[in-house]
Amino acid sequence: MGATIAEKILGAHAGGAPARAGDIVVAGVDFAMLHDARASNALRRIEQLGAKKLPFASRTAFVLDHYSPPPHAEAANIHREMRAFADAHGTVLYDVGDGICHQVLPEGGHLTCGDLVVGTDTHSTTYGAFNAFGTGVEGTDLSAVMMTGKLWFRVPETIRVDLKGRLQPGVWAKDVTLHMLGRLGAEGANYKAIEYAGPAVRAMDMDDRMTLANHAAELGAKAALLEGDEKTFAWLKARGARDPRPVKADADARYGQRIEVDAAKLPPQVARKHKIDDVVGVPEVRGLRVNYALIGTCTNGRLDDIRQAAAILKGKRIAKGVRMIVTPASRNVYLQAAREGLIEILTQAGASFEAAGCGTCVNITGHLITGDGDVVITSANRNFKGRLGNPDSEIYVGSSATVAASALAGSITDPREVMGGDWRPVSKAA
Amino acid sequence: MSALIKGRAHLLGDDVNTDLHCSSKYHPGRDNAYVAQHAFEQLAPGFAARFGKRGVIVAGRNFGNNSSREQAVHILRMMGVGGIVAASFGRQFYRNCINNGLTAVECDVAGVADGDEIEIDPAAGRVAVRARGIVREVPPLPEAALAIVAAGGLIPFLKAHPDWKIPVTTEG
Numbered sequence: 001m002g003a004t005i006a007e008k009i010l011g012a013h014a015g016g017a018p019a020r021a022g023d024i025v026v027a028g029v030d031f032a033m034l035h036d037a038r039a040s041n042a043l044r045r046i047e048q049l050g051a052k053k054l055p056f057a058s059r060t061a062f063v064l065d066h067y068s069p070p071p072h073a074e075a076a077n078i079h080r081e082m083r084a085f086a087d088a089h090g091t092v093l094y095d096v097g098d099g100i101c102h103q104v105l106p107e108g109g110h111l112t113c114g115d116l117v118v119g120t121d122t123h124s125t126t127y128g129a130f131n132a133f134g135t136g137v138e139g140t141d142l143s144a145v146m147m148t149g150k151l152w153f154r155v156p157e158t159i160r161v162d163l164k165g166r167l168q169p170g171v172w173a174k175d176v177t178l179h180m181l182g183r184l185g186a187e188g189a190n191y192k193a194i195e196y197a198g199p200a201v202r203a204m205d206m207d208d209r210m211t212l213a214n215h216a217a218e219l220g221a222k223a224a225l226l227e228g229d230e231k232t233f234a235w236l237k238a239r240g241a242r243d244p245r246p247v248k249a250d251a252d253a254r255y256g257q258r259i260e261v262d263a264a265k266l267p268p269q270v271a272r273k274h275k276i277d278d279v280v281g282v283p284e285v286r287g288l289r290v291n292y293a294l295i296g297t298c299t300n301g302r303l304d305d306i307r308q309a310a311a312i313l314k315g316k317r318i319a320k321g322v323r324m325i326v327t328p329a330s331r332n333v334y335l336q337a338a339r340e341g342l343i344e345i346l347t348q349a350g351a352s353f354e355a356a357g358c359g360t361c362v363n364i365t366g367h368l369i370t371g372d373g374d375v376v377i378t379s380a381n382r383n384f385k386g387r388l389g390n391p392d393s394e395i396y397v398g399s400s401a402t403v404a405a406s407a408l409a410g411s412i413t414d415p416r417e418v419m420g421g422d423w424r425p426v427s428k429a430a
Numbered sequence: 431m432s433a434l435i436k437g438r439a440h441l442l443g444d445d446v447n448t449d450l451h452c453s454s455k456y457h458p459g460r461d462n463a464y465v466a467q468h469a470f471e472q473l474a475p476g477f478a479a480r481f482g483k484r485g486v487i488v489a490g491r492n493f494g495n496n497s498s499r500e501q502a503v504h505i506l507r508m509m510g511v512g513g514i515v516a517a518s519f520g521r522q523f524y525r526n527c528i529n530n531g532l533t534a535v536e537c538d539v540a541g542v543a544d545g546d547e548i549e550i551d552p553a554a555g556r557v558a559v560r561a562r563g564i565v566r567e568v569p570p571l572p573e574a575a576l577a578i579v580a581a582g583g584l585i586p587f588l589k590a591h592p593d594w595k596i597p598v599t600t601e602g
C-alpha cells in the first residue's frame with residue numbers, strides 16, 4: 001500500500017518506513033520557529049523545562065513580526081527578552097521590519113524539500129509550498145524541540161486536491177483557496193493534510209504556491225503539501241537552502257478524500273463579510289462600495305501581489321474616498337519592489353506602504369483600525385467580525401488583483417475587466 | 431497511571447471556542463484564576479461554580495476550535511477538569527490538552543445528560559455512562575499520548591524521559 005507525502009515525511013523523520021494516518025510518532029524536527037505573539041508562553045515553558053542545554057536553539061528562528069512595530073511597552077519588552085535569549089543561545093533572530101515568519105523562514109534558506117518544520121503559528125503550513133511538512137505548535141512543543149530536537153505528531157489523513165487545466169489570467173492561488181473554503185467550509189480539513197497537485201499547481205510560481213499552502217490553514221489543515229520541482233529547487237538554491245530531498249506521494253496512496261477542481265473555469269472569488277467560507281464569485285458582489293483596501297499578510301503580501309497591484313494601478317489613482325495600505329511580507333520583498341519601481345507606482349496611485357510584518361492582518365499594532373461602517377477589501381486570510389479592531393466595519397477577502405481593481409473603482413471589481421488585471425509572472429521553468 | 435477517569439458530566443454544545451469563553455480575551459486584565467471561576471459563563475451560567483473536582487466536560491463538535499493558545503488548557507486544569515469528551519476537537523487545542531496532561535477523547539456524546547456519572551478509559555478506548563447503559567468504543571489513546579498525559583504533560587514527561595523513550599505505535 002502506497003503512502004502520502006505526509007506519511008512519508010513523518011515516517012522518515014521518525015527513523016523508518018512511511019507512517020500511517022492515525023499513528024502517533026516521535027519525529028526529529030529540521031527547523032523550528034517562534035514568533036513574538038507566542039513568545040512569552042514559550043519562554044516560560046522553556047524555563048520550566050529547566051534544560052541545561054538547548055542543542056536545537058541554533059536551528060530555531062525567533063521572529064519579531066506581529067508586534068511590528070511594538071504598540072506598547074509590554075510588546076517592546078517581549079522583543080527585548082527574545083533578543084537577549086537569541087543572543088545567549090545562538091538562536092536565529094529576525095528583528096522588527098525583517099518580515100513575517102512564514103516569509104523570512106523560506107527566504108532565509110532555513111528549510112528544504114522533505115523537511116519537517118514546526119512553528120508557533122497556524123500558518124506554518126506555508127512551508128508545504130517547498131515540499132516540507134510544516135505545522136503549527138505551541139510553546140510547550142517548542143520547548144521540547146529546543147531541548148531534544150524531537151516532537152510527537154499524530155500522522156494526518158490526507159485530502160488530495162487535483163487542479164486540472166490552467167488558471168485564467170487574473171485568477172490566482174488565492175481564488176483557488178477561497179473556492180475550496182466555499183466548498184469544504186472553514187475547518188473542512190481539520191486534523192488533515194492537503195496535497196495540492198495537477199497542471200495548474202505546476203504552472204504556478206513559488207509566490208502563488210506559498211499562498212496555496214499558507215491559506216490551507218483557514219481550511220483547518222495541519223499541513224498542506226506540494227511536490228517539489230525545478231522551480232522549487234532553483235528557488236531554494238538561490239537562497240542557500242540545504243539540498244532538497246523531494247518526496248512524492250505513491251500512485252496508490254490512501255486518501256481520505258479526493259477532489260478535482262477545474263482551474264480554467266474558476267472566476268476570481270471573494271469571501272463576504274465576517275465569514276471566510278461565505279464565498280462567491282466576484283461577479284456576484286461586483287459594484288459593492290469599498291473604502292479601505294489592504295494588501296499584505298503572510299498569505300498575500302509577496303512580490304507577485306505587489307506586482308499585480310502595480311500592473312493595475314500604474315499611471316492611475318485609486319478612487320476618491322478610498323484609503324489603501326500595502327505591507328510587504330518581508331524586507332526582501334520590499335527591497336525588490338523598490339528595485340522594480342513598484343513602490344513609486346503604488347505611492348503615486350495613492351497607496352501607502354507600512355513596514356514589513358503582520359500589520360495589515362489583524363488589529364495588533366493598533367494603527368490600521370477601521371471606522372464605523374467602513375467596508376474593507378483585503379488580501380488577508382481572515383475576516384471575522386472586528387478583526388481590524390472595529391466590529392462595526394465589514395471585511396471582504398479577495399486576491400491582491402481584486403483588491404487593487406476594487407481600490408481603483410471604489411467598489412468590488414473583477415480584475416479581468418481592468419487594464420493590467422490579467423498580469424502574470426513570466427516563469428522560466430514550465 | 432493513565433487510570434480510569436470518573437466524574438460528573440457537564441454539557442456544552444457545538445463549536446465552543448475556548449479562546450472566547452475561557453481566556454483572558456473574554457476578561458481582559460484578569461488572571462487565570464479569575465477566568466477559571468467564570469469559564470463558559472455566557473454559554474452556561476454558573477458553569478464553573480457547579481463544576482466539581484474531576485468533573486468531565488462533555489461537548490459537541492469542534493470543541494476548542496481556533497483556540498490554539500495553551501492558556502485555555504491551563505485554565506481548564508485550574509477549574510479541576512478531569513477529562514473532556516467531545517464529538518470532535520480543534521487540532522491545536524487537542525494537542526495542547528495532551529501536552530498539558532489533560533485527557534481528551536473524541537466520542538459520540540448523544541444521550542449523555544448534564545450531571546450523568548461518566549467514565550473515560552483512555553487506554554482501553556471506552557467511554558461509558560453506566561446508569562444509561564451507554565458504553566461506546568473509541569480509538570484508544572496511543573501509548574505515546576498516554577505516557578505524556580500520565581506524566582502530567584510534556585514538560586514533566588521530558589524531565590523524566592529526556593530521551594523520549596516511549597512505546598511508539600507503528601501500525602494504525
Ligand code: SF4
Pocket residue numbers: 066100101121123297298299357358361362381
Ligand atoms: S500575517 Fe496574519 S495570519 Fe500571518 S502570521 Fe501574521 S498575524 Fe498571523
